[in-house]
Amino acid sequence: MRTAQRVRLLWAAALWLFAAAPALSTEMEPRLLLSEMNEAFNTVSYDGVFTYFSGSELASLRIVHMVIDGVQHERLLHQNGAPREIVRVGEEVVCILMPGDDLLTLEANLPAGPFARSFVRRYDAISDYYQLRYFGEDRVADRPAIRLALTPNDGNRFGYRLWLDRETRLLLKSELVDGEGSPLEIFQFSSIVIGEGVNEEALKPAGRNQTAKVSNFTLDTQASIPVAEDVRWQAEWLPAGFTLSSTHTRRTMGEDKMVNTLMFSDGLAGFSVFIEDMPPAGAADMVSRNGATVAVTHLTEGPEGGPHLITLVGELPTATAERIAQSIRYR
Numbered sequence: 285m286r287t288a289q290r291v292r293l294l295w296a297a298a299l300w301l302f303a304a305a306p307a308l309s310t311e312m313e314p315r316l317l318l319s320e321m322n323e324a325f326n327t328v329s330y331d332g333v334f335t336y337f338s339g340s341e342l343a344s345l346r347i348v349h350m351v352i353d354g355v356q357h358e359r360l361l362h363q364n365g366a367p368r369e370i371v372r373v374g375e376e377v378v379c380i381l382m383p384g385d386d387l388l389t390l391e392a393n394l395p396a397g398p399f400a401r402s403f404v405r406r407y408d409a410i411s412d413y414y415q416l417r418y419f420g421e422d423r424v425a426d427r428p429a430i431r432l433a434l435t436p437n438d439g440n441r442f443g444y445r446l447w448l449d450r451e452t453r454l455l456l457k458s459e460l461v462d463g464e465g466s467p468l469e470i471f472q473f474s475s476i477v478i479g480e481g482v483n484e485e486a487l488k489p490a491g492r493n494q495t496a497k498v499s500n501f502t503l504d505t506q507a508s509i510p511v512a513e514d515v516r517w518q519a520e521w522l523p524a525g526f527t528l529s530s531t532h533t534r535r536t537m538g539e540d541k542m543v544n545t546l547m548f549s550d551g552l553a554g555f556s557v558f559i560e561d562m563p564p565a566g567a568a569d570m571v572s573r574n575g576a577t578v579a580v581t582h583l584t585e586g587p588e589g590g591p592h593l594i595t596l597v598g599e600l601p602t603a604t605a606e607r608i609a610q611s612i613r614y615r
Contacts, residue, residue: 314416314432318407320453321446327351328452331486332425332476333363336403338469339575348486357487367496371489379499380489403471404458407446411551413437413525422447424456425473434552439463440523440604441553442576452478460576460599468576516587517544517559521611523604525550548598555598555605557612562591571602578602582609 329350336343344363349356355374362368369380410416415435422429429447436443443465447457456476460469515531529549533542544559562583570581576599586592596609 314418315410317418317430317432317448317453318410318416318446321407321448321455324449324452324454325349326356328454328478329480329482330454330476330478331482332473332478334403334471334473334476336469336471337467337575339573339577341575348482350482350484350487352484359487359489361490369489371487375502377501378489379497379501381497381499404455405444405552407434407444407458407552409551410434411525413441413550414443414552421450424449425476427451427456427476427478429456438523439601441550442468442599442601444552449478454478463601515546516615517546517557518613518615519546519548519557519608519611520613521607522548523550523608526553529554553599555596555600555608557609558595558597559586559612560593560595561586562593567593571606573602578605580605580609582606582612584610584612584614586614 331346331348333344333346336345343365346359346361346363348359351357356372358370358372360368360370366382368382371378371380413436415433415437417433417435419431419433422431424447428450430450430453432446432448434444434446443461443463445459445461446455448454449456455471457472458470459467461467515528519528526548527550528546530547531545533544541560546557546559548555548557567581567583569583570579572579577597578600580594580596580602582594582596584592584594592614594609594612596605598605600608
């Protein structure tokens with residue numbers, strides 16, 4: 285058989301198989317797909333390697349997840365940079381790190397849910413300020429995937445593109461994109477085993493280096509800090525859909541200085557505002573960006589006209605972040 289004829293026959297067979305594959309049900313709503321994706325993080329067994337790109341940073345990690353006798357087991361290994369290994373059984377976590385690793389200061393921020401969730405968002409919690417639609421199918425890590433798009437209704441937030449495993453609904457890839465459609469952040473599995481092929485032995489930590497630091501702790505599963513009834517600092521302007529989700533005041537470590545924190549969310553996107561007295565070294569209005577995350581500082585008047593420093597950090601377009609920071613006032 286001639287090569288050209290053979291190629292045509294192979295293409296015809298492939299097209300026939302694709303046409304014969306089960307189509308996405310027209311009754312399958314995109315929001316239901318998001319709910320199933322969120323559930324898959326908790327219930328599906330998987331062992332995969334993924335990359336996470338944000339700004340100037342590119343990380344490669346291996347994650348193993350299984351539910352054994354109703355208890356979640358996980359193991360997360362950083363494959364570049366400082367050697368790190370985090371093992372979880374239920375709410376108990378063991379971190380195996382090298383001395384000096386700055387992750388030691390971030391233990392309290394580890395997610396209470398599956399570790400992979402710390403690299404993505406609660407897409408099932410989207411508000412009406414986004415349009416959610418199905419936009420075809422693709423392939424990620426050699427697995428058929430369903431593609432979804434979350435497009436904001438205004439220019440005050442970013443959009444998202446999602447690739448869900450067709451069989452299990454596990455998130456295989458996500459992109460956070462700006463108004464031009466350019467990716468600012470990418471989460472993507474490059475290889476993955478799902479289901480019965482996952483080996484329980486892969487959950488066990490590797491041999492520990494004699495210089496490694498082992499830290500044991502229990503995840504903090506307490507509810508988020510509620511909004512105080514009397515909030516003195518307020519944003520006079522917010523994009524439609526954003527509301528104050530929590531507030532708290534804390535004293536900085538090593539300094540006798542109080543910092544007020546306001547956290548806002550539209551259900552998917554979020555940002556935090558930190559308010560403090562003017563630092564002794566002074567400060568100025570500044571803007572910096574690293575991938576999807578923007579940081580804006582702004583000077584304003586506080587109690588009795590005293591100068592205060594406003595710092596906003598979040599995943600927002602720069603112009604939106606600046607406008608919010610400049611609207612913070614003391615009531």
